[in-house]
Amino acid sequence: MAFISSSSPYQRVRRSTSEIMLLVLLCLIPGIFLQSYFFGLGNLLQILLASTVALLSETLILILRKRPILSTIKDGSALLTGVLIAIAIPPLAPWWIAVIGTVFAVIFVKQLYGGLGQNIFNPAMAAYVLLLISFPVQMTTWIPVQSLHPFSLTVMDQINALFTGFTLDGYSVAQISTSIDGLTMATPLDTARNALNSGKTISEIFNSPEYKASSWQAIEWVNLGFLIGGLILLYKRVILWYIPIAFLAGISIFSFIAFAYNPDLNISPLFHLFSGATMLGAFFILTDPVTASTTVKGRIFYGVLAALIVVVIRNIGGYPDALAFAVLLANMCVPFIDYYTQPKVYGRGR
């Protein structure tokens, strides 16, 4: 515990919204860098596209709502929403995926509820769920890590694939997504789920060629990148530790219970922690100050609740990853959680 050793007055720095958003964006960089290192520049193109669309749709809806435009855009929340959506969708998804998602997030989920601070649901995750439900094929086609590419993809190839669905040489995104030996590439969670459904055990899966060919190492590195970014956010005190720690502890405990119950059919806690969107969710999405719980106890409940939903859906649900669903369901419970976890006022009885 460090004691303050300077003399009074102790002034506290109040960060403005745009400063916070900028810091969050900066802390996303390690994860984004690793993602584009493994999956190609498609990722950065998506970010460029989504943030442009986010700013444009924010401007449009602000004109329609007759609200101040420049000051609202400058808070950076639309930009952050766009970037988060771009990170979550597959790097070579068609361009309209990013556009539909971002327009929906900014206009429907945020501004129609009254703008930043009024929205019940996390805009980026609501958009992700919309896209996943509406366009399941495009949303689950992850390209293999670059070292496993059967074709070498130039930047122009990727731009072309994003806008037309084909590379310059005429290969479709579906072709790129199958590796050299014709195996369909999927995320590790996806591969594990499919193999479990076809009756294999976990140890068989981890030794199978499908799993080794999947992008599991890349996903682990990306998660590590977001963990580092998140720790910087914690250190900078942009976010408080309650939600990420409660969430990660929850994931470990709940997945350990399932793992201990039947290690053949349930993936291990460590795998849970470093696959899917766990780290991105823990530090960047669940901690959204608008849609998360605001009391100390409430934040812990909120993190644990989201963790429980993630583990339940990943282990027995229909979708391979569950973070977006968990965030939306936890968002719905926030008013309720906040109501019952109000701190006691000093001097008042129980």
Place this chain on the structure above:
Amino acid sequence: MSERQTEVTTQQIPPKDPAVSYTEIAWQGVWKNNPGIVQLLGLCPLLAVTNTVTNALGLGIATLFVLIASNTLISLIRSYVPQAIRIPIFVMIIASLVTCVQLLMNAFTYELYLSLGIFIPLIVTNCIIIGRAESFASKNSVKYAAFDGLMVGLGFSLVLILLGASREILAQGTLFAGIDALLGDWAKELTLELYHADSHFLLAALPPGAFMIMGLIIALKNKIDQRVSK
């Protein structure tokens, strides 16, 4: 005891509202107090079966028919119905009418009957019908009551069709798909394919999409009202 009974049966018919006129009924039923988008009644079938125009049209016509018939019948018997048990009596009348409609649809539009499923018998519980019976038909003469049933039913059907059309265009890119189930084989050519895409906007066919489009339609109506009142 007998005194009380006579008191119940000889209840006074409320004096006729001078404001009731055909134009007023039509305006209230179709636009101002539209059951679908202003009173927000009957949301369950409204959102559940409007994934295609055919389904919407089928349910709309069925509801329209039940509304006209129930309003007429209830208006005919309104002076004989004891005040205390009027609701059960209304429900009995509505339920028998819905049973008729269900049997008719089973006989003549079997495919549509299958695709609407439980929502045909559920017309009984549609609050629009009991609402009109209670608030209008039991207080007004037969001709007005029948016309009110027609107009409210039209207002509801219009919302159903608008919602069905926008959801069908977004989710399937067609209009009037499967209309032959309602109108017979000659109508097969009515089906329009507006565009063809590799992937459709599935959400529009699901309940959340229905809620969103419904919200947009309500917003549009309010916007038009604002424009007009300016």
